[in-house]
Amino acid sequence: MLIKVFGSAVFGVEATTITVEVNIDKGVGYHLVGLPDSAIKESSYRIAAALKNNGYQLPGKKITINMAPADLRKEGAAYDLTLAMGILVASGQIKADEADKYIIMGELSLDGSLQPIKGVLPIAIKAKEEGFKGFFLPKQNVKEAAIVAGLDCYGLENVKEIIDFFEGRSTLEPTIINTREEFYKTLDFPEFDFSDVKGQESIKRCMEIAAAGGHNIILIGPPGAGKTMLAKRLPSILPPMTLREALETTKIHSVAGKLKNVGLMNQRPFRSPHHTISNVALVGGGSYPQPGEISMAHNGVLFLDELPEFKRDVLEVMRQPLEDREVTISRAKFTITYPSSFMLVASMNPSPGGYFNDPDAPVSSSPHEMQRYLSKISGPLLDRIDIHIEVTPVPFEKLSDNQKSESSVEIRERVTRAREVQTARFEQFENVHYNAQMSSKQIREYCQLDEASLLLLKTAMERLNLSARAYDRILKVSRTIADLDASPNVGPQHISEAIQYRSLDREGWLG
Structure with missing residues (x-):
């Protein structure tokens, strides 16, 4: 008897429906075809034990199973339940006339209980698109799938x-x-709040500008100045995610198997990988490509603490994703693209010892040591970071002050207003939502300068020997500062503030 049941395979952040054809005939044998990996080939042992422990059995006949399309690689143990149901129906042990109207997925334990699987949200979206009636899956994943309206999702134990x-x-x-x-x-009560930060008003202002325009930022300062503390609080002032952003982010975390009994993600991700990370772990990849840290940080923040300690080749692979806001992973037989529109926040000490031009410093470094340390970060990568800011230690008077600072909720209100201005400005562009995403053409259109502003920028470019990319960055940041001021035009005061945020371009840092 031949029957068909349906599962699904995930490639990138999109799913493809898999037709599982089960044919039971005279003879003996278990034949599984259709490019299954080792985990699927081993499924016969799990299925046999699970069925036996629940009063059913693997029939002692010739079982042929085809997973179509046959040229598409299938991987993982998520097809156990699909194959088990196909075998039960084809062998006549159960009657299930409507089994082909559902997507059935789940990993079986030997006692018949179900283990969670990856990529549930893309599978549910595809099932809805293709008109399936419902989706049977492990109970631990059901909240994730139930986000998709119009599809009956049944959680099984x-x-x-x-x-x-x-x-x-x-x-x-x-x-x-x-x-x-x-x-x-x-x-409205984030775990990390800017009201906890003593002093550092200029850095908070920088963070507000970065959040308002989605700009990349690097914090340079000695140990204990508060760089990591400030970076951890940045997500608390970012605007709330839109429903579209939340779905995009949830899909990526679903594919990576990082959602634990959670429905829709409503908080922006904050990823902070250790400096020993490999380039594949950062951008994604592997034999069967999985999303990396830059994709896990999509619509959120990627924090690289102690930037020069990262391997140079790891940092260099971020160049293209920072510009294109997506990463393409190519293999011999297929190509996968993962979105990676994130805010890069980096921190670093100004020298190997951690102190810069401080005669009272406990550890001093020679100019040669400092140059070698800073040269670990390439110029092209620094060019892609819009805001460079020095973080100085907080004086004792500020540390001992009991006065409460401005809360993250108050700062976020100003950031959200500035983002709304940008959303209206770029509504006709599909892939541009805030100032940091502007192309050169859009910069010329929306960052037009008067004579005083042009003269100021010309002087800065000549004195600091800035690149064309740095010129664009200054204009983007000044446009964001103008948006925070609710100013329709970019003025000299906005340009001068934006120029201040190019610390690493100044003489005395990188030579």
Whole structure:
């Protein structure tokens, strides 16, 4: 007897429906074809034990299973439940006339219980698009799939539940999640708040500008000045995610298997990889490519602490994703593109000893040592960072001051207003939503300068010997400062403030 059941495979952040054809005939043998990997080939042992422990059995006949399309690589143990249901129906052990109207996925334990799987959200979106009635999956993943409206998602704890459902012995209630209600549960009391930071008003201003325009930022200062503390608080002032951004971000984390019994992600991600990370782990890849840290930080913040300690080749692979806001991973038989629109926040000490031009410093470094240390970061990478700012240690008077600083919620209100101005400005552009994403053509259109501003910028360019890319960065940052001031035009005061945020271009840092 031949029957068909349906599963799904995830490539990048998109899913492809897999038709599992099960044919049972006279003879003996178990033949699984259609480019399955080792985990799928081993499924026969898991399925046999799971069925036996629940009162069913693997038939002693010739079982041929084809996973179509046959030229597409299938991987992982998520097809266990799909194959088990196909075998049960094809062998006549259960009757399930409507099995082909559902997507069935799940990894089986030997006792028949189900383990969580990866990539549930893209699978659910594809199932809805292709008109499937519902989706059977492990209970741990059901909240993730239930985000998709119009698709019945059933969370299972054991293979017996789906058998009883199709046999009519019991009913299952689909999980229902109000996506909008789930999404708008935003936190007005973040774990890390700017009100905890003593002093550092100029750095907070810098962070506000970076958040308002989505600009990359690097913090340079001695140990203990507060660089990491400030960076951890940046997500608390970013505007709340839109529903589209939340879905994009949730899809990536779903593919990577990082969602633990969570529905829609409503907080912007903050990723902080260790400096020993490899370039594949940072940008994504592997034999069967998985998203890297830059994609996990999509629509959020990627924090690289102690930037010069990262291997140079690891930092250099970020150049193209920083410009294109996506990363393409190519293999011999396929190419996968992951989105990677993130804010880069980096921190570094100004020298190997951690102190710069400080006669009272406990550790001093020679100019040669400092030059060698700073040269670990290439000029092209620094050019892609819009804001460079020096962080100085907080004096004792500020540390001992009990006065409360401005909270993250108050700063976020100003940032959100500036982002709304940018959203309206770029509404006709599909891939541009804030100032940091502007192309050269858009910079010329939206950052027009008067004579005084032009003269000021010309002087700065000549004295600091800035590159054309740095010129664009200054204009983008000045446009954001003008938006925070609710100014329709970029003025000299906005240009002069933006020029201040190019510390590493000044003489005395990189020569």
